[in-house]
Every structure is written in C-alpha cells, then in structure tokens.
Amino acid sequence: xxxxxxxxxxRGLFEDWTDETWAVLVxxxxxxxxxxxxxxxxxxxxxEGGQPAFGLKYYKAIPDALKAKFAAEPMxxxxxxxxxxxxxxxxxxxxxxxxxxxxxTRISLVIQGIxxxxxxxxxxxxxxxxxxxxxGTHIVLVALALAWAKHNRLVISRSW
Amino acid sequence: MTHERDRANGRxxxxxxxxxxxxxxxxxxxxxxxMMLATRARAQEAAPAPATAPAVPKGTExxxxxxxxxxxAQGRVLLEACMPIPxxxxxxxCDIWPYNLRYAANYLTKFNHQPSSHEDFEEFLSAGKDxxxxxxxxxxxxxxxxxxTVQALKAGFHVYCEKMMSNTVDGARAMVRAMxxxxxxxxxxxxxxxxxxxxxxxxxxxxxxxxxxVVNAGGQWNRSIxxxxxxxxxxxxxxxxxxxxxxxxxxxxxxRNWRWFRTYSGGPISDLGAHQIDIFGWFLGARPRSVMASGxxxxxxxxxxxxxxxxxxxxxxxxGDVTRVAYQVLTTTSAGGGYYExxxxxxxxxxxxxxEAITRVYKEAHADWTEWIEKRVIRPIERPDTIPVSLSQVSxxxxxxxxxxDAFELPVEMAKKPHQPxxxxxxxxxxxxxxxNCPADEAFESEAAVFKxxxxxxxxKQLTFEPADFxx
Numbered sequence: 001x002x003x004x005x006x007x008x009x010x011r012g013l014f015e016d017w018t019d020e021t022w023a024v025l026v027x028x029x030x031x032x033x034x035x036x037x038x039x040x041x042x043x044x045x046x047x048e049g050g051q052p053a054f055g056l057k058y059y060k061a062i063p064d065a066l067k068a069k070f071a072a073e074p075m076x077x078x079x080x081x082x083x084x085x086x087x088x089x090x091x092x093x094x095x096x097x098x099x100x101x102x103x104x105t106r107i108s109l110v111i112q113g114i115x116x117x118x119x120x121x122x123x124x125x126x127x128x129x130x131x132x133x134x135x136g137t138h139i140v141l142v143a144l145a146l147a148w149a150k151h152n153r154l155v156i157s158r159s160w
Numbered sequence: 161m162t163h164e165r166d167r168a169n170g171r172x173x174x175x176x177x178x179x180x181x182x183x184x185x186x187x188x189x190x191x192x193x194x195m196m197l198a199t200r201a202r203a204q205e206a207a208p209a210p211a212t213a214p215a216v217p218k219g220t221e222x223x224x225x226x227x228x229x230x231x232x233a234q235g236r237v238l239l240e241a242c243m244p245i246p247x248x249x250x251x252x253x254c255d256i257w258p259y260n261l262r263y264a265a266n267y268l269t270k271f272n273h274q275p276s277s278h279e280d281f282e283e284f285l286s287a288g289k290d291x292x293x294x295x296x297x298x299x300x301x302x303x304x305x306x307x308x309t310v311q312a313l314k315a316g317f318h319v320y321c322e323k324m325m326s327n328t329v330d331g332a333r334a335m336v337r338a339m340x341x342x343x344x345x346x347x348x349x350x351x352x353x354x355x356x357x358x359x360x361x362x363x364x365x366x367x368x369x370x371x372x373x374v375v376n377a378g379g380q381w382n383r384s385i386x387x388x389x390x391x392x393x394x395x396x397x398x399x400x401x402x403x404x405x406x407x408x409x410x411x412x413x414x415x416r417n418w419r420w421f422r423t424y425s426g427g428p429i430s431d432l433g434a435h436q437i438d439i440f441g442w443f444l445g446a447r448p449r450s451v452m453a454s455g456x457x458x459x460x461x462x463x464x465x466x467x468x469x470x471x472x473x474x475x476x477x478x479x480g481d482v483t484r485v486a487y488q489v490l491t492t493t494s495a496g497g498g499y500y501e502x503x504x505x506x507x508x509x510x511x512x513x514x515x516e517a518i519t520r521v522y523k524e525a526h527a528d529w530t531e532w533i534e535k536r537v538i539r540p541i542e543r544p545d546t547i548p549v550s551l552s553q554v555s556x557x558x559x560x561x562x563x564x565x566d567a568f569e570l571p572v573e574m575a576k577k578p579h580q581p582x583x584x585x586x587x588x589x590x591x592x593x594x595x596x597n598c599p600a601d602e603a604f605e606s607e608a609a610v611f612k613x614x615x616x617x618x619x620x621k622q623l624t625f626e627p628a629d630f631x632x
Binding site for chain 1 (some may be wrong): 233259260263277391392393394395398
C-alpha cells in the first residue's frame with residue numbers, strides 16, 4: 001500500500017473532500033479519457049480485408065495529410081519530428097493511465113501539457129486556428145488540475 | 161410471421177399482387193409509355209407476379225424480422241442503409257467467411273440487433289424460420305444469388321437480392337419463376353428505381369416530354385484503377401481450401417475478387433453497367449433491339465473479364481422510333497465526370513446520376529421552359545457551372561457550333577444513403593403499403609440487355625435481341 005492510499009484510509013475516504021477535490025477528480029477523468037482514447041486510436045488501422053484492426057503495425061501518430069502540411073513548413077523542426085511521432089501515441093496512453101490511476105499525477109499532467117503545446121506549435125504553423133483554440137482548452141484544464149493537485153484524492157501515489 | 165399476416169388479412173398473396181399490379185398499370189399507362197406498359201400488363205396478367213403483400217392494418221405491426229446472407233462489402237452497404245429504417249429487426253446473418261460474419265454481427269449488435277451467425281445457408285434459413293424471419297437480403301457474389309434466392313423464396317421468405325440477379329441468364333429466369341410460383345416478393349437491388357431524384361426525372365421530365373423526342377442517350381461509369389485494384393485479405397483469416405471449393409471458389413484471390421472472373425460474374429459491364437443499362441430501358445419505356453460492343457483486358461492483364469467495355473444499344477420506342485444509346489464502363493480512368501446517364505432530347509438533355517452534384521438538365525436555346533420552372537420541375541442553378549455564351553458571341557465560334565446550354569438542377573434532395581429508399585420500398589411492400597419498385601420480372605427484362613453485351617464483344621458484331629431473350 002502506498003503512502004497516498006494509507007492517508008486516505010486513515011482519514012476516511014471522503015472525509016476531507018472539498019469542492020476542489022471533486023473538481024480535480026473530474027478534470028483528471030476527462031484528461032485521462034482524452035489521452036488514453038486518443039492514444040489508442042492511433043493504433044487502429046484497416047487490415048488487408050478492409051476491416052478495422054488494432055495493432056502496433058497500424059500505429060500512426062498523426063494523419064499523413066497533417067504530417068505533409070507540417071513538413072512543408074520551414075519553421076517545423078525536422079530533427080524533432082521523427083522522435084515526436086515515434087513516442088506521441090505511447091506517451092498519451094502512458095500519461096493518461098498515470099492520470100487516471102493517480103500515479104505521479106503531476107508528472108503525467110505536465111507530460112500531457114507538453115504534448116498539447118507541441119501539437120499547438122504545429123497547428124500555429126499551418127494556421128489551424130480552431131485547432132489551436134481547441135488545444136488551448138486542454139492546456140487550461142491541465143493547468144487547473146495542477147493548480148488543485150494538492151486536493152487530489154483517490155491516488156496510488158500522492159507525491160509527484 | 162408473414163403467413164400470419166396473410167391469414168389475418170384473409171387474402172391470397174397472388175391475388176393481392178395482381179390487383180396491385182393492375183392498379184399500378186392503370187396509373188402508369190399514360191403518355192408516351194402507354195403502349196409499352198399495356199403490353200407488359202397483358203404479359204403479367206397471364207402469369208401474375210406479386211408486387212406487394214396484403215396490407216397490414218396500422219397499429220398491428222410488429223417489426224419485420226430480417227436475415228442477411230453475404231456480409232462482405234455490399235452486405236455492409238445494405239446494413240448501413242437499413243439501420244435508419246424503423247420497424248425492422250435483423251435476427252440472423254450468414255456468410256461463409258467468419259471474418260465478414262463477425263463484422264456484421266458486431267455491427268448489428270451496436271444497433272441493438274442480436275443476430276445469430278451462420279456459415280451454412282440452410283442452417284441460416286432454419287434458424288430464421290424458428291425466429292419468425294420474414295425477409296432475406298441476399299448480397300453474396302453473383303454466383304450464389306439465384307440458388308439462395310430460389311431456396312429462400314421456396315422456404316416462404318420475401319427476398320431482396322442484389323443485382324445482377326445471377327451470373328447466368330438461366331439463373332435469373334429461375335428467380336423470376338420462383339417468385340411467381342411462391343407468390344413471395346422478390347425485389348432486385350437496382351436502387352435507382354427508388355431514388356426520388358430518378359423518380360422525379362422519369363415522371364416529370366421524361367414522361368412529361370420536357371426535353372422532347374429523345375434521339376440519343378448515353379452513360380458512363382468511369383472509375384480509376386485505385387477503385388479497381390485487387391482486394392486482399394489478412395492471411396490469418398484466409399479460408400481453408402476445402403471451404404473455398406465447397407462454395408465453388410478456386411482460391412482465396414478469386415473469392416475476394418470474384419467480380420473479375422467468368423465463373424462467378426459478368427465483369428464490370430454487369431457489375432457496374434447493370435445499374436445504368438437498367439435506367440435506359442426504364443426511362444425510355446422500351447427494350448433494346450440490338451447491341452454492338454467492344455471490350456478488352458486492356459490494363460489488368462491477369463483478370464478474365466474486360467476492364468473496359470464500350471457499347472451501342474438501339475432501343476425501339478413504343479411509337480417505332482429508335483433511340484441510340486452509347487454506354488461505357490471504364491475501370492482504368494476516372495476522367496469524364498464519374499458515373500451518370502444522359503437522355504438527349506431535341507429540346508434539352510437530362511443528365512442524371514446518384515451524385516446530386518452532377519445531375520443537371522440542359523436547355524436547347526430554342527426551347528421555352530418557363531412553364532417547367534414555374535411548375536418547379538426544374539430549378540435554375542444559382543451559381544451556374546457553365547457560362548452561357550451570349551448570342552452575340554456565337555458568331556465568333558465556328559459556324560457549326562452552338563452556344564453552351566443553360567443548365568438547371570432538379571428540386572429534389574435526398575439525404576439518405578443511396579440504397580435506403582429501395583430497401584424502404586421493399587419493407588413497405590411486405591407491409592402491403594407499397595408496390596415493389598423493381599420486382600424480379602421487370603429487373604429480368606432490364607438485365608436481359610446486360611447479358612447480351614459480353615457475347616457481343618466476343619462476336620465482334622452487332623447482335624439482335626429476340627422476344628425470347630426477355631421471356632422467362
């Protein structure tokens with residue numbers, strides 16, 4: 001049993017829950033769902049028979065059309081794009097699971113914040129303002145979750 | 161379930177079918193199509209075919225229980241088109257390939273249907289019977305259309321079968337005979353016959369004589385090689401050779417790409433062309449009297465059927481006039497604007513397609529269509545896709561040329577998937593609320609024209625149609 005869970009047991013599960021506790025829980029659930037489902041979607045493709053199929057071989061970080069638009073932008077850092085595409089889906093799933101389970105919640109939120117900022121950078125370059133605004137809402141939620149992290153409950157690990 | 165409905169209404173199906181057919185003929189035998197339809201009526205009175213089931217009183221309806229055999233690409237298209245239709249319930253699905261079967265069952269489960277899954281067709285029919293199944297949708301490769309349809313009709317089910325009716329003309333004839341013998345409904349999947357845009361064009365423009373005498377007609381289905389490449393399959397889901405042979409397939413490639421092989425299909429001219437050649441006979445109210453054709457395996461060298469076919473039909477109209485129809489199916493190019501049919505009258509041209517964006521009516525300069533616009537048969541295009549050349553500029557052109565024609569669109573919008581109205585018509589006919597828009601006997605007349613194209617290619621000469629070609 002970890003220190004966070006022990007603390008919850010000692011105080012009673014809902015004993016010291018504040019409005020901020022509920023708020024951070026809801027935001028955690030939303031951000032975790034967003035990250036995990038988006039990450040999993042990147043492993044879905046179409047198999048040789050034309051039906052949807054799931055697997056590592058179907059992994060695609062972003063659609064080819066979007067990749068092509070990014071590549072055409074002179075300010076897009078070519079050297080970083082390969083590693084980013086390689087880890088993007090995995091990072092979303094991992095950080096989403098961490099957020100969901102409360103395992104290093106702050107770290108997982110920061111990871112998601114960095115991923116969304118990176119995506120925002122690309123969308124700014126190709127002038128997809130609606131996408132930038134949409135990602136902005138994600139950043140606001142990440143920031144709120146971090147701001148209320150001290151109220152976080154139902155966690156495996158309270159530190160980090 | 162169907163039998164219960166028949167008994168509840170106290171009427172024999174054949175009698176109900178004949179009465180409705182006569183009613184339809186009475187309404188339809190007007191204008192230019194009078195002679196043709198009257199001839200058909202006489203033929204059908206001799207051997208009545210059911211076009212609707214006896215009416216079911218409103219408020220006493222239970223969902224129509226449906227089964228699907230053939231869960232591949234076309235089966236999925238039909239499933240998707242069925243989902244928005246109220247009052248139907250899929251209770252069984254059948255396919256020899258578990259890969260497709262599982263997909264269809266999962267898909268239906270998401271829409272709160274709980275179908276049982278079957279590889280064997282007889283087992284499927286038997287399970288369907290136990291669960292009160294009334295209708296079977298057949299979307300298998302063409303080679304199985306006739307055997308499965310005949311078997312389902314004889315087992316007492318109504319059938320919606322995809323076109324072509326069969327890969328052989330005898331197979332198609334057997335379907336019509338089974339329909340007449342059993343008194344069950346058999347709708348063939350020429351879905352344009354239920355498309356409100358096509359119905360509007362037929363009733364208002366063709367039968368309304370808006371474009372004048374139609375001297376020529378034409379059509380095309382031009383599809384790029386990307387739409388014609390070989391279909392593949394996940395190796396781990398390949399069917400055992402014994403299963404393939406049991407169902408008449410030589411190997412997995414032919415099973416997946418049956419449309420290109422002579423054992424199973426008539427090739428692109430029947431696969432794609434059948435839809436459009438059906439429109440020519442339907443809109444002209446006539447049968448073809450001859451066909452000449454040219455075709456070849458021009459690009460896909462490892463396939464048996466022609467990848468490109470060009471045809472010229474002569475349709476003999478009820479009054480004795482002839483309309484020449486040039487039709488082509490090309491599977492190596494998408495040039496030329498996709499797929500459509502055109503009817504070129506002396507006063508204007510109707511260009512009709514399942515694609516609303518390219519459906520147009522073009523007016524010859526001398527014609528006055530004020531009346532048709534006021535009657536909302538056509539609608540001026542707010543942003544014309546052609547810029548008419550003013551009369552003053554015509555003099556700059558070659559003296560034999562004429563200006564671009566004014567373009568109009570049809571005031572008919574269809575927000576449904578293309579097959580949905582045709583399936584709705586089928587289910588409405590089962591409920592006794594509608595007449596089938598494409599019963600098998602009418603579809604056979606249309607497909608008889610298609611069956612003659614490949615022989616014309618091989619003969620390298622004009623072939624004539626005999627009355628026997630259209631008889632069952």
